Amino acid sequence: MANQQQESLKLETENFLARFDEVIRKDIIYGEKNSVEVDWQQAQSTIWEFFEEHREQCFSLLWETLCSRLHVLTPFEYEEIVKRHPQIRIRNYHETLSMGDLDTSLFGKFTAINCIVTRSTAVLPLLEKAVFTHDRCGKNQTVKQDTAKLKYPVDCEDRATCRQSCRGKWELNLNASEFVNTQILTFQENPEDAKENTNPIRIDIKLPVHLVGLAKAGDRVIIYGVIQPEQQDEKSRVLSFTLDLNNIEVLGENFQFPNISSEDEVKIRKLVSEPEFQGKVVGSIAPSIFGYEDIKLGLALLLFGGVPKTLPDGLKIRGDLNVLLVGDPGTAKSSMLQYVCNLSPRGVFATGRGSSGVGLTAAVVRDKASERFMLEAGTVVLASGGVACVDELEKMNKDDQGNLHEALAQQVVTINKAGIRAVLPAKCAFLAAANPKGGRYDPYRTPRENIDFSPTLLSRFDLIWVIRDEPEQVRDLQVADHMLKAQTRREEVKPPIDVGLFRKYVALAKQIEPKLSEEAQDKIREFYFGLRNQSGGVDAPMSITPRKLESLVRFTEASARMNLRDVATQEDALVAVELLQKSMTQIGFDPVTGKIDIDAVEGRIPKSKKERKEALLNLIERLCDNDLGGVTTVSTILFEAKKTLLMEQKEAENLLDLLHENREILKPREGLYRKVEGT
Numbered sequence: 256m257a258n259q260q261q262e263s264l265k266l267e268t269e270n271f272l273a274r275f276d277e278v279i280r281k282d283i284i285y286g287e288k289n290s291v292e293v294d295w296q297q298a299q300s301t302i303w304e305f306f307e308e309h310r311e312q313c314f315s316l317l318w319e320t321l322c323s324r325l326h327v328l329t330p331f332e333y334e335e336i337v338k339r340h341p342q343i344r345i346r347n348y349h350e351t352l353s354m355g356d357l358d359t360s361l362f363g364k365f366t367a368i369n370c371i372v373t374r375s376t377a378v379l380p381l382l383e384k385a386v387f388t389h390d391r392c393g394k395n396q397t398v399k400q401d402t403a404k405l406k407y408p409v410d411c412e413d414r415a416t417c418r419q420s421c422r423g424k425w426e427l428n429l430n431a432s433e434f435v436n437t438q439i440l441t442f443q444e445n446p447e448d449a450k451e452n453t454n455p456i457r458i459d460i461k462l463p464v465h466l467v468g469l470a471k472a473g474d475r476v477i478i479y480g481v482i483q484p485e486q487q488d489e490k491s492r493v494l495s496f497t498l499d500l501n502n503i504e505v506l507g508e509n510f511q512f513p514n515i516s517s518e519d520e521v522k523i524r525k526l527v528s529e530p531e532f533q534g535k536v537v538g539s540i541a542p543s544i545f546g547y548e549d550i551k552l553g554l555a556l557l558l559f560g561g562v563p564k565t566l567p568d569g570l571k572i573r574g575d576l577n578v579l580l581v582g583d584p585g586t587a588k589s590s591m592l593q594y595v596c597n598l599s600p601r602g603v604f605a606t607g608r609g610s611s612g613v614g615l616t617a618a619v620v621r622d623k624a625s626e627r628f629m630l631e632a633g634t635v636v637l638a639s640g641g642v643a644c645v646d647e648l649e650k651m652n653k654d655d656q657g658n659l660h661e662a663l664a665q666q667v668v669t670i671n672k673a674g675i676r677a678v679l680p681a682k683c684a685f686l687a688a689a690n691p692k693g694g695r696y697d698p699y700r701t702p703r704e705n706i707d708f709s710p711t712l713l714s715r716f717d718l719i720w721v722i723r724d725e726p727e728q729v730r731d732l733q734v735a736d737h738m739l740k741a742q743t744r745r746e747e748v749k750p751p752i753d754v755g756l757f758r759k760y761v762a763l764a765k766q767i768e769p770k771l772s773e774e775a776q777d778k779i780r781e782f783y784f785g786l787r788n789q790s791g792g793v794d795a796p797m798s799i800t801p802r803k804l805e806s807l808v809r810f811t812e813a814s815a816r817m818n819l820r821d822v823a824t825q826e827d828a829l830v831a832v833e834l835l836q837k838s839m840t841q842i843g844f845d846p847v848t849g850k851i852d853i854d855a856v857e858g859r860i861p862k863s864k865k866e867r868k869e870a871l872l873n874l875i876e877r878l879c880d881n882d883l884g885g886v887t888t889v890s891t892i893l894f895e896a897k898k899t900l901l902m903e904q905k906e907a908e909n910l911l912d913l914l915h916e917n918r919e920i921l922k923p924r925e926g927l928y929r930k931v932e933g934t
């Protein structure tokens with residue numbers, strides 16, 4: 256290279272780094288980072304070209320220039336700092352790839368890759384200079400370590416006195432060796448990039464010391480570095496990709512908006528102004544599935560979500576909505592989940608079975624290859640900023656059940672296990688599907704008995720739907736028609752708003768933070784107090800929780816967003832109220848009193864049912880006392896229950912089962928009951 260050119264390049268590099276003097280001061284001189292991050296877009300294109308052609312030289316030049324900046328900024332501490340070998344980290348490289356783009360043509364190239372950290376170890380010591388002792392002569396020898404595998408000495412350096420310089424064993428002397436910090440992270444393809452792919456691409460990377468502690472499991476990141484092949488199994492011809500890492504840029508939790516052009520915005524605003532627009536939105540959620548308009552409206556609102564708030568005292572209220580679909584087999588639950596996942600700009604699909612090995616929340620797992628404990632982010636962490644869709648929730652494991660409470664309410668997952676402590680973000684909407692306890696929903700049983708989750712978990716859902724598959728001629732015909740249409744005349748079940756535009760619409764609406772108008776507040780208040788009163792009364796076991804009030808606010812805000820309104824109106828509140836009312840009627844409808852039973856909605860045994868159960872128990876105890884053997888038969892119970900309590904056979908049988916399950920009565924033999932002594 257011509258001298259003049261070299262000089263100008265030097266000058267440009269100097270000018271470039273001088274822009275970061277403040278950061279150099281903050282991070283290297285006064286901070287503990289020992290590295291500085293530079294924005295590559297602020298460099299001259301001549302530096303870019305030089306970097307493309309002669310990367311190593313360019314890094315040397317950058318390093319030398321950094322030293323000269325340090326010399327200018329802090330002449331007295333200069334030597335001390337340079338000894339620590341501070342690093343330059345590049346950010347904002349020209350283009351970013353996704354993991355799916357990895358390809359052998361990229362070997363040796365500097366690249367930026369958009370991905371997510373799924374697993375991380377705690378900080379670990381990494382051997383930098385290993386000292387070995389030769390067992391034949393007892394002398395020490397130092398080997399600088401720069402590969403993944405431990406490098407041993409080839410033979411004894413002390414040829415003069417050591418007679419067996421190339422024989423004998425080498426023992427690692429840890430006390431005399433030198434270490435640096437490292438951490439192993441697993442980087443994985445972004446869930447939305449890997450939708451079709453059940454096995455997302457992942458690579459494990461041992462971090463260089465200057466990147467340790469920058470990122471943790473669950474973080475969305477851009478990693479920068481040179482792509483290299485890596486041998487994992489010495490005998491195999493198939494290698495894997497790795498990165499010689501230069502930088503990890505942690506992206507915020509912020510929703511990544513798809514690009515919305517002004518034309519898109521015009522289209523969306525026009526759509527929203529049309530009279531039948533809510534119908535169109537609902538019609539665009541899983542159009543190939545017939546019916547379920549209310550459920551679909553709820554799902555649409557879940558995509559828009561409410562506004563997260565931080566109260567003056569620092570308390571946080573989530574804005575994201577949680578919805579549960581409980582239902583009979585084959586009622587399109589999975590289909591709807593999949594559709595919503597695809598509609599969300601950042602949707603993650605998983606099943607409670609966890610067949611993929613990843614949990615729903617987070618776990619500490621032992622890595623098979625390295626035998627180390629790693630913190631692994633689960634579905635709700637990966638879905639942060641989007642929607643987590645979890646099918647077959649009833650099959651989730653015990654650990655997840657515990658963590659899910661926290662994830663759904665506080666939107667974080669806390670892990671403290673095997674020396675790893677972490678608080679991971681889980682700011683996502685949660686959509687789950689589950690089958691009822693016995694496989695099918697039994698209307699004669701309470702929701703609590705049908706749904707196999709703890710009441711506390713249930714109370715964290717803003718909306719619960721029960722989907723029952725009852726033969727009903729008219730509807731069956733319609734479903735059949737619709738399904739056949741979906742499969743034969745596709746254009747007739749096309750969504751009125753296409754998927755691409757819908758995503759942009761959601762993104763646009765999510766930028767709005769609607770405030771509740773006075774009228775909307777009145778409406779919500781009125782409904783809420785109505786419910787409280789219904790469950791109130793002197794002998795009410797417990798009343799509706801204020802959580803329902805928060806749900807109402809969230810749905811109202813979501814409706815305002817759907818309408819692209821800054822102020823949530825009375826109509827928005829009405830949408831919320833009606834939706835909640837419908838779902839409550841459906842799951843909490845008490846067939847005995849004909850009212851909505853709030854206890855049932857909240858997952859407790861309904862009041863009327865409790866009374867009926869007590870009455871039946873008294874009857875059985877009386878019958879037993881009248882019998883010499885102290886027992887009574889099922890048929891007697893059914894007969895007497897009908898006569899004295901006006902109780903239908905189905906209800907009585909159901910209560911009998913419940914009493915027996917609760918061990919309030921004993922069943923010495925099939926068809927015979929006995930009371931529990933001492934009661």
Ligand SMILES: Nc1ncnc2c1ncn2[C@@H]1O[C@H](COP(=O)(O)OP(=O)(O)OP(=O)(O)O)[C@@H](O)[C@H]1O
Nearest residue numbers: 543544545583584585586587588589590690734738
């Ligand atoms: N109302 C409907 N309209 C159109 N298709 C339907 C409807 N209900 C069910 N189907 C179809 O029936 C099939 C089964 O649905 P899906 O697997 O989603 O049910 P599921 O509720 O998840 O059942 P399971 O509880 O057994 O997992 C799907 O192909 C779905 O499209």
Ligand SMILES: [Mg+2]
Nearest residue numbers: 588589590646
């Ligand atoms: Mg299913």
Ligand SMILES: [Zn+2]
Nearest residue numbers: 389392411417
């Ligand atoms: Zn020796």
